[in-house]
Amino acid sequence: MTAIVVIAEVSDSDFDPITAELVSAALQTGAEEVHVVAWGLTQSQAVGYEGVKSILLAECAPNSVEQIKELIHQALMRTQATCVVASFNWRNTEFAASVAAMNDMSIVTDCLSLETQPSGWRVSRPAYSGKVEVDLHVDGGLVALLRDRVWPAARRDPVPVVTMSTLTSVSAVSQVGSTEAPRSGVDLNSAGVIFAVGRGLGAEGVPEFVELTNRLGVALGASRPVVDAGWLPHAHQIGQSGTSVAPRLYIAFGISGAMQHLVGIRKAQRIVAINTDPQAPIFSIADVAVVAEGTEVVKAMLDLLPSS
Amino acid sequence: MKVLVALKHVGAVSGVLEVDGDHIDPAFLEFAMSDADGYAVEAALLMRDRAEAEEVVVVTCGGEPATAVVRDAMSMGVDRGFRMSAEDMGFDPLAVGRVLCEAVTSECPDLLLVGVQSSDLGQQSVGPATAALLGWPCVVGATAVQVDGKTLTAHRELEGGAQEIVSCELPAVVTVQTGPHQPRYGSFKDKMAAKKAEIPSHTTGVTPRVRVVAMRPAISTGNAEFISGDPRSIAEKLLEMVRAEQ
Numbered sequence: 001m002t003a004i005v006v007i008a009e010v011s012d013s014d015f016d017p018i019t020a021e022l023v024s025a026a027l028q029t030g031a032e033e034v035h036v037v038a039w040g041l042t043q044s045q046a047v048g049y050e051g052v053k054s055i056l057l058a059e060c061a062p063n064s065v066e067q068i069k070e071l072i073h074q075a076l077m078r079t080q081a082t083c084v085v086a087s088f089n090w091r092n093t094e095f096a097a098s099v100a101a102m103n104d105m106s107i108v109t110d111c112l113s114l115e116t117q118p119s120g121w122r123v124s125r126p127a128y129s130g131k132v133e134v135d136l137h138v139d140g141g142l143v144a145l146l147r148d149r150v151w152p153a154a155r156r157d158p159v160p161v162v163t164m165s166t167l168t169s170v171s172a173v174s175q176v177g178s179t180e181a182p183r184s185g186v187d188l189n190s191a192g193v194i195f196a197v198g199r200g201l202g203a204e205g206v207p208e209f210v211e212l213t214n215r216l217g218v219a220l221g222a223s224r225p226v227v228d229a230g231w232l233p234h235a236h237q238i239g240q241s242g243t244s245v246a247p248r249l250y251i252a253f254g255i256s257g258a259m260q261h262l263v264g265i266r267k268a269q270r271i272v273a274i275n276t277d278p279q280a281p282i283f284s285i286a287d288v289a290v291v292a293e294g295t296e297v298v299k300a301m302l303d304l305l306p307s308s
Numbered sequence: 309m310k311v312l313v314a315l316k317h318v319g320a321v322s323g324v325l326e327v328d329g330d331h332i333d334p335a336f337l338e339f340a341m342s343d344a345d346g347y348a349v350e351a352a353l354l355m356r357d358r359a360e361a362e363e364v365v366v367v368t369c370g371g372e373p374a375t376a377v378v379r380d381a382m383s384m385g386v387d388r389g390f391r392m393s394a395e396d397m398g399f400d401p402l403a404v405g406r407v408l409c410e411a412v413t414s415e416c417p418d419l420l421l422v423g424v425q426s427s428d429l430g431q432q433s434v435g436p437a438t439a440a441l442l443g444w445p446c447v448v449g450a451t452a453v454q455v456d457g458k459t460l461t462a463h464r465e466l467e468g469g470a471q472e473i474v475s476c477e478l479p480a481v482v483t484v485q486t487g488p489h490q491p492r493y494g495s496f497k498d499k500m501a502a503k504k505a506e507i508p509s510h511t512t513g514v515t516p517r518v519r520v521v522a523m524r525p526a527i528s529t530g531n532a533e534f535i536s537g538d539p540r541s542i543a544e545k546l547l548e549m550v551r552a553e554q
Binding site: 093094101105106128178217249259289292 | 319320321325327332337399400401402405425427428429430431432433434435436437439440441444445446447448449461465467469470471472473474475476477485486487488490517518519520521522523524525526531532533534535536539540542543544546547549550553554
């Protein structure tokens with residue numbers, strides 16, 4: 001018997017819509033049993049999905065990575081599962097690899113497909129900055145972090161809920177301070193139109209780009225390398241370690257599209273990408289692709305806009 | 309205090325690529341040190357500059373060509389480096405973790421630094437996996453690291469621009485994020501020394517459990533509609549799109 005445990009994503013006192021994708025991915029693998037591990041919900045909020053065997057609900061929410069690892073280990077012991085499925089996000093990468101190490105499993109992140117095999121699992125994922133897709137064979141158990149928006153959503157349906165106790169394990173890493181995100185007047189979350197700048201424009205291209213966004217009255221975003229290089233403050237950074245955005249229109253200038261950037265813009269309604277490399281990974285999720293030098297397009301747009 | 313920094317020799321596809329079954333012809337690849345690993349080396353060198361660390365050693369895992377990244381780090385100024393000779397296990401972070409455990413056993417560092425993710429695969433897993441195998445605490449995504457006696461303090465990024473400061477006891481593993489401390493260029497003397505240095509290699513018995521069975525070019529254009537023209541006509545089209553949304 002092959003069983004999978006799915007680590008739920010929770011938001012607003014319910015399963016986040018991503019959980020439905022994780023469940024349908026697990027159900028499609030050919031595994032006989034799928035269980036969902038969740039915390040941060042009450043028993044009545046934990047309404048399950050069609051085809052799921054049980055929901056393993058933590059009686060209280062874990063407050064450390066150690067407790068999360070312990071809960072997943074408990075769930076694996078209880079279900080005899082040989083695969084853990086979770087969403088590929090910043091929080092989950094903090095514990096996923098150690099869950100694999102603790103339970104003698106392998107790990108593959110950013111999975112685009114997942115199926116059972118006689119002696120393990122078969123998964124596909126991107127390689128070489130997204131320019132290549134590889135099929136991998138995994139011997140034995142697997143922790144698979146899945147890319148979102150690849151699988152359809154599973155249908156909701158009540159299933160039995162089993163409670164798990166949360167242990168009071170002590171974390172070896174303690175927080176000694178924190179700083180809020182700087183108040184910068186940058187509101188990328190609610191912006192309708194975002195222009196984002198990447199390394200491709202070069203340091204010298206940034207001031208003109210900023211001028212363009214000011215004249216147009218659109219929000220200014222940036223890729224991680226632009227922020228690392230100190231060309232723009234961190235508040236402008238879009239992507240996995242920055243802000244995730246959902247504008248109606250997103251225009252990327254000179255951004256090649258590292259996976260960490262792409263996950264931050266998947267919820268944009270319309271993506272336009274301008275890049276000199278016709279094989280840039282950003283074109284894979286763009287609605288409109290322009291193969292051109294970003295700085296020249298910026299100059300041409302400025303020429304068309306009167307300066308005030 | 310001794311710092312060991314793990315480096316990955318990564319291939320990047322340049323221009324048009326051809327896939328041959330389960331691999332890419334190396335002629336289509338340009339190899340270099342993974343981006344975040346350069347920041348890990350810089351973080352270690354900053355600790356040595358501040359006299360928090362006495363020795364900075366680097367290790368890479370792979371075939372003979374991977375010694376190039378050891379030389380790169382030596383030309384930045386690290387004290388020495390070596391290679392764990394292994395078959396290709398780039399797709400198996402746990403296997404790399406097991407190899408790094410062997411390196412830790414022979415070197416006995418107080419701190420292991422790795423890049424938060426590799427620039428080719430971005431699995432973000434080698435650091436946490438190695439820490440779990442060693443039973444050491446792990447700090448993920450640090451942009452600054454300091455050590456005072458046996459206590460490590462790190463600044464780490466959270467989503468949305470917030471930061472936290474965490475601390476733990478050594479020995480520990482820290483994954484280093486790219487950030488404001490750009491990797492340095494070494495001195496002429498360091499560069500010459502790196503060129504001539506003997507890079508020792510050690511064999512390892514670790515075999516990967518994750519293997520490539522097939523590879524194909526990603527469909528990079530998806531459903532995108534391509535528009536072309538001179539910069540002015542492109543600019544006009546883009547302005548039209550923006551105005552339709554405002």
